[in-house]
Amino acid sequence: MAGIVHEVENHRLVEQAEQEAAEAARELAEIAHLRRGQIVVVGCSTSEVVGHQVGSWSTPEVADAIFRGLSGVFSPMGVYIAAQCCEHLNRALIVEHEAVPNGEIVNVLPQPKAGSSFATAAYKAFRHPVALEEIRADAGLDIGGTLIGMHLKKVAVPVRLKQNRIGQAIVLAARTRPKFIGGERAIYDESLKDGYPDFTD
Numbered sequence: 584m585a586g587i588v589h590e591v592e593n594h595r596l597v598e599q600a601e602q603e604a605a606e607a608a609r610e611l612a613e614i615a616h617l618r619r620g621q622i623v624v625v626g627c628s629t630s631e632v633v634g635h636q637v638g639s640w641s642t643p644e645v646a647d648a649i650f651r652g653l654s655g656v657f658s659p660m661g662v663y664i665a666a667q668c669c670e671h672l673n674r675a676l677i678v679e680h681e682a683v684p685n686g687e688i689v690n691v692l693p694q695p696k697a698g699s700s701f702a703t704a705a706y707k708a709f710r711h712p713v714a715l716e717e718i719r720a721d722a723g724l725d726i727g728g729t730l731i732g733m734h735l736k737k738v739a740v741p742v743r744l745k746q747n748r749i750g751q752a753i754v755l756a757a758r759t760r761p762k763f764i765g766g767e768r769a770i771y772d773e774s775l776k777d778g779y780p781d782f783t784d
Contacts, residue, residue: 631727
């Protein structure tokens, strides 16, 4: 009986993680005005999601669910996910090759305990996954304190989401905007304050 209860609880947690991830993605996409071809860097500690300290309790089922939730929102928009690996792989990234056709590829295969369960889920789900040491993403989701700032374009702007947790992990989000340059005499394009220009017709 205890085994059945545990299985039901696990199923509920997996479903919850997928739903909460999708909601966080929807909020970020709207606030950051994400559009086709842009990249969202995602760092995710499944340990934190299930209530343990980061790096101590990798949970592949939860990682798969979170990836499904995020991808279900971003993929139809044509927005790419860059899955940040853990510190054991120096926070390298797993991304679809078509998102970074000129990226400098490195050779590593993420594993749940050397890369993160989330990066491993992304690697399995992508059609043509590649690993990069760095990227400059247009927005980001940090699920459980994974420190994604090193992979965001300048200037990063914090985004407050209503869906600020996935499971027990705190979710922090960011968008980016072009730098303001030129000092007090400069005139700025007001349309760029909230994001990058959209030249698609």
